[in-house]
Amino acid sequence: MKIYAGIMAGGRGERFWPLSRERRPKQLLSLITGKTLLEETVERVKPLCGDRIFFITTQVLAEKIRAMYPDLPVLVEPQGRNTAPCALYAALWLIKRDQDALMALLPADHYIKNGQALRENLVFGAEFAREGNFVTFGIRPTRPETGYGYIEAGPPLAQKEAARAFKVRKFHEKPDREVAERYLKAGNFYWNSGMFLMRPSDLLEAMEKHAPDIWRVLEKYDLLTDRGLSGFYSEVPSISIDYAVMEKAEKMVVIEATFDWEDVGSFSALENLLEKDEKGNVKKGDVIYLNSSSNVFFSEKGLVAAYNVKDLIVVHTEDVTLIIPKEDAQKVKEILREVRKIKGFEKYWK
Amino acid sequence: MKIYAGIMAGGRGERFWPLSRERRPKQLLSLITGKTLLEETVERVKPLCGDRIFFITTQVLAEKIRAMYPDLPVLVEPQGRNTAPCALYAALWLIKRDQDALMALLPADHYIKNGQALRENLVFGAEFAREGNFVTFGIRPTRPETGYGYIEAGPPLAQKEAARAFKVRKFHEKPDREVAERYLKAGNFYWNSGMFLMRPSDLLEAMEKHAPDIWRVLEKYDLLTDRGLSGFYSEVPSISIDYAVMEKAEKMVVIEATFDWEDVGSFSALENLLEKDEKGNVKKGDVIYLNSSSNVFFSEKGLVAAYNVKDLIVVHTEDVTLIIPKEDAQKVKEILREVRKIKGFEKYWK
Numbered sequence: 246m247k248i249y250a251g252i253m254a255g256g257r258g259e260r261f262w263p264l265s266r267e268r269r270p271k272q273l274l275s276l277i278t279g280k281t282l283l284e285e286t287v288e289r290v291k292p293l294c295g296d297r298i299f300f301i302t303t304q305v306l307a308e309k310i311r312a313m314y315p316d317l318p319v320l321v322e323p324q325g326r327n328t329a330p331c332a333l334y335a336a337l338w339l340i341k342r343d344q345d346a347l348m349a350l351l352p353a354d355h356y357i358k359n360g361q362a363l364r365e366n367l368v369f370g371a372e373f374a375r376e377g378n379f380v381t382f383g384i385r386p387t388r389p390e391t392g393y394g395y396i397e398a399g400p401p402l403a404q405k406e407a408a409r410a411f412k413v414r415k416f417h418e419k420p421d422r423e424v425a426e427r428y429l430k431a432g433n434f435y436w437n438s439g440m441f442l443m444r445p446s447d448l449l450e451a452m453e454k455h456a457p458d459i460w461r462v463l464e465k466y467d468l469l470t471d472r473g474l475s476g477f478y479s480e481v482p483s484i485s486i487d488y489a490v491m492e493k494a495e496k497m498v499v500i501e502a503t504f505d506w507e508d509v510g511s512f513s514a515l516e517n518l519l520e521k522d523e524k525g526n527v528k529k530g531d532v533i534y535l536n537s538s539s540n541v542f543f544s545e546k547g548l549v550a551a552y553n554v555k556d557l558i559v560v561h562t563e564d565v566t567l568i569i570p571k572e573d574a575q576k577v578k579e580i581l582r583e584v585r586k587i588k589g590f591e592k593y594w595k
Numbered sequence: 596m597k598i599y600a601g602i603m604a605g606g607r608g609e610r611f612w613p614l615s616r617e618r619r620p621k622q623l624l625s626l627i628t629g630k631t632l633l634e635e636t637v638e639r640v641k642p643l644c645g646d647r648i649f650f651i652t653t654q655v656l657a658e659k660i661r662a663m664y665p666d667l668p669v670l671v672e673p674q675g676r677n678t679a680p681c682a683l684y685a686a687l688w689l690i691k692r693d694q695d696a697l698m699a700l701l702p703a704d705h706y707i708k709n710g711q712a713l714r715e716n717l718v719f720g721a722e723f724a725r726e727g728n729f730v731t732f733g734i735r736p737t738r739p740e741t742g743y744g745y746i747e748a749g750p751p752l753a754q755k756e757a758a759r760a761f762k763v764r765k766f767h768e769k770p771d772r773e774v775a776e777r778y779l780k781a782g783n784f785y786w787n788s789g790m791f792l793m794r795p796s797d798l799l800e801a802m803e804k805h806a807p808d809i810w811r812v813l814e815k816y817d818l819l820t821d822r823g824l825s826g827f828y829s830e831v832p833s834i835s836i837d838y839a840v841m842e843k844a845e846k847m848v849v850i851e852a853t854f855d856w857e858d859v860g861s862f863s864a865l866e867n868l869l870e871k872d873e874k875g876n877v878k879k880g881d882v883i884y885l886n887s888s889s890n891v892f893f894s895e896k897g898l899v900a901a902y903n904v905k906d907l908i909v910v911h912t913e914d915v916t917l918i919i920p921k922e923d924a925q926k927v928k929e930i931l932r933e934v935r936k937i938k939g940f941e942k943y944w945k
Contacts, residue, residue, distance in 0.1 A: 263900070531940070533933055535926075548943045550613065550930050552919040557904075559918060566916040568909060569902040576885075580900050583883055590881070593898045 246345045246375050247297060248367055248442070250290040251335040254283055254302040254310065254353035255325050260511040260574065262581045263565035264545060267595045270306055272353045276509060277518050277529075286353045287314065289360035293367060297346075300353075301335050323478040328439075329459055329489035330481045333452055336445035337468050347374050348448070350441045350486070354509050356518055362504035369405045370442045373498040379451070379491060380442040381413065383435025383499040384506045389425035393508065394418055394437040394487065396499045413497035416487060435499060438506055441486065448490065456489040458482050512558045513574035515541050530561070541571060565593050596725050597647060598717055598792070599696045600640040601685040604633055604652040604660065604703035605675050610861040610924065612931045613915035614895060617945045620656055622703045626859060627868050627879075636703045637664065639710035643717060647696075650703075651685050673828040678789075679809055679839035680831045683802055686795035687818050697724050698798070700791045700836070704859050706868055712854035719755045720792045723848040729801070729841060730792040731763065733785025733849040734856045739775035743858065744768055744787040744837065746849050763847035766837060785849060788856055791836065798840065806839040808832050862908045863924035865891050880911070891921060915943050 258271020265271045272283040280288070290298060299318040300310050307321045320338055322331060332350055339346050349367055357363050370380035383396045398411035416437065420428060428434035453460050462481045467473035491497065507517050519527035519541075526537060530544030534551040542549050544561040551559065558574060560567040569577060584590050608621020615621045622633040630638070640648060649668040650660050657671045670688055672681060682700055689696050699717055707713050720730035733746045748761035766787065770778060778784035803810050812831045817823035841847065857867050869877035869891075876887060880894030884901040892899050894911040901909065908924060910917040919927060934940050 263898075531943075533930065533937065533940075535930055535933060547914040547916070548613075548934070548940065550915060550917045550934065552917075552926050552930050553923050554907075554918055554920070557918070559916075561916055564897040565900060566897070566909075566911055567900045567902075568904055568907075568918060570904070573903050576902050580883065580885060580902050583885060584898070584900065587883065590883075590898065593881075 246347050248294055248347045248349055248371055249297040249339055250294045250349045250351055252286050252298065252300050252351050252353050253331055254300055254306055255331060259581055260577045262577055262594065263562045263567055264560060272306065273309060277356060282509060283353045286351060289357060289363055293364040301331050323475045326478055326481050327483040328486040329456060329484040332448060332486045334468055336448045340445040346445060347371055348443055348445050352439050356507045356509050357504050359504040366408055366500050366502055367442060369408050370500045373410060374442045374444060377447055378496040378498045379494050381499045382438045382440045382502050384438050384502050386429050386436055389422060389429045391419055391422055391425050395428050396435045396437050398433040398435060398499050402498060407503045409501045411499050413499050416492040451490045451494050455493040459484065459489060511574040512541055512560060513571050515543060596695045596697050598644055598699055598721055599647040599689055600644045600699045600701055602636050602650050602701050602703050603681055604650055604656055605681060609931055610927045612927055612944065613912045613917055614910060622656060623659060627706060632859060633703045636701060639707060639713055643714040651681050673825045676828055676831050677833040678836040679806060679834040682798060682836045684818055686798045690795040696795060697721055698793055698795050702789050706857040706859050707854050709854040716758055716850050716852055717792060719758045720850045723760060724792045724794060727797055728846040728848045729844050731849045732788045732790045732852050734788050734852050736779050736786055739772060739779045741769055741772055741775050745778050746785045746787050748783040748785060748849050752848060757853045759851045761849050763849050766842040801840045801844050805843040809834065809839060861924040862891060862910060863921050865893060
């Protein structure tokens with residue numbers, strides 16, 4: 246059974262505006278290295294999967310991805326409906342292509358430093374997926390993060406060099422600070438990386454069993470035709486794969502990841518990805534600051550000059566500068582919504 | 596006796612970086628209207644002085660001013676030595692040109708809304724200057740400003756329509772907050788606008804009497820030759836006209852100005868010159884903000900987008916964005932000093 250990598254490149258990444266624009270979604274940003282998040286995702290799995298890589302994405306991105314990877318299949322979702330329909334579409338497509346496939350679902354907006362470790366973890370996980378388990382990848386928490394979901398590990402199943410596998414006891418939603426502190430101390434709680442490995446047929450079975458709202462719609466359409474696909478997406482509810490299947494399935498395994506991982510979900514993630522100075526500031530690009538602490542300075546072009554500021558995110562592009570407290574990183578969408586309303590400001594978001 | 600306007604356009608305006616650059620000093624910025632501060636200064640006195648306008652400036656600005664006003668004389672100071680040497684040079688030059696001149700000294704970086712009122716005040720002041728008084732122009736304070744010097748008025752001398760003239764009792768240095776509050780309440784304290792009107796010969800006499808450190812150097816050189824000018828400026832101490840003469844002279848008059856006035860000394864001045872929204876924010880250019888209060892947003896080009904910030908100055912140019920608390924507006928120079936040190940950042944300040 247061979248591992249196929251289904252790279253999920255949905256979402257517009259509005260929380261990365263002004264870096265992300267309609268014409269340049271988050272997955273095509275170079276945030277840390279010189280490469281885009283999408284390229285990095287592909288390159289991490291390439292040594293393991295070769296040409297067994299495909300994309301599930303939106304219309305906007307599809308064209309650009311096809312231009313970048315003309316030889317790899319691109320599945321296009323007519324509209325975004327969260328990860329459950331996305332995974333289902335991928336599974337139906339893949340099962341037809343290769344009955345014996347294992348499917349890894351990998352978001353294109355994660356940062357993983359050690360690709361080799363990821364590949365080893367995937368191979369390790371494949372041992373369990375092959376036997377009908379849903380395999381998840383759990384990240385050892387390094388801080389009481391409230392922005393991620395958690396996987397609570399149960400009894401150990403196996404060990405392979407540094408990597409360990411456990412039965413999953415329970416999925417947990419994003420906790421508040423106090424609960425996150427408890428998870429951090431407990432030792433058997435992992436960040437849910439949102440990466441999965443499974444047999445497509447197991448996903449279909451579990452959907453039928455646990456996600457009747459989705460299955461009902463699926464029975465009406467053939468997703469592998471254009472018309473069926475658009476019918477399905479116009480009716481299917483927007484549900485995450487975690488909620489639809491993973492939290493309910495019985496045979497769940499978590500691999501304790503041996504790679505560093507961050508969800509690059511908003512600018513505040515940069516704080517964990519760039520090197521901090523002694524006052525807790527991180528920066529990328531032309532930036533100068535004095536008497537400032539705990540800021541995230543990101544300049545794509547031009548100079549950011551700051552004096553006596555604290556806990557801010559400052560993002561500088563050729564034509565827009567965003568200034569927002571770190572704790573409000575999620576509110577970038579609100580600003581963007583306002584920008585969209587103003588006549589003459591189209592150039593700042595399109 | 597005719598009024599000549601000597602427009603003092605010295606200083607680099609480093610506190611206006613990144614708007615001001617070496618190649619574009621403060622006086623050539625358009626901060627409020629579409630015109631530069633220099634143009635506005637010229638246009639205010641033009642109806643009164645006609646071609647009796649001259650400039651005292653630095654080498655950097657001289658060329659640009661000559662290009663703008665090819666028919667007006669430009670006196671070039673070989674180096675900046677504060678306002679006393681500048682006023683002395685202007686007086687020596689003017690007395691030779693017109694023995695009967697009255698000289699108004701007007702900084703080119705002030706904002707005055709009502710030019711007509713200024714001209715009327717100058718004409719009113721001329722009545723006193725003609726009789727050998729040094730005439731100053733005092734601005735009725737509207738807030739306990741600690742950034743300006745104050746003129747304490749003594750007994751009234753005359754009134755002409757809305758304008759009143761007083762004997763000067765005393766010049767006061769920039770006060771602290773508490774003292775400024777007292778000045779504001781007192782009623783006979785005025786902001787020292789830094790504009791003066793006098794007979795050049797009176798200035799020379801007063802310099803000889805009150806500013807021996809300057810006079811001594813003057814006796815060695817003929818300022819109206821290139822060699823003499825450069826010799827004088829290389830030796831003369833850097834002293835303000837207030838300190839050298841005004842604070843010591845006997846015949847001092849203050850005209851209570853009937854025009855609005857602001858010294859455009861740093862970005863925080865913009866707060867008094869632009870219209871405030873209900874949360875105390877002022878903005879110019881493409882700016883959008885949410886949940887923010889008491890900020891100064893200035894975008895010369897491109898968009899500033901801010902969320903949940905307070906008491907900040909944000910200045911956006913084509914290639915640089917500055918972020919600094921209002922209370923630190925004077926510290927822009929420190930940031931600029933750092934920028935100058937960094938190789939490759941020349942483009943951001945030259």
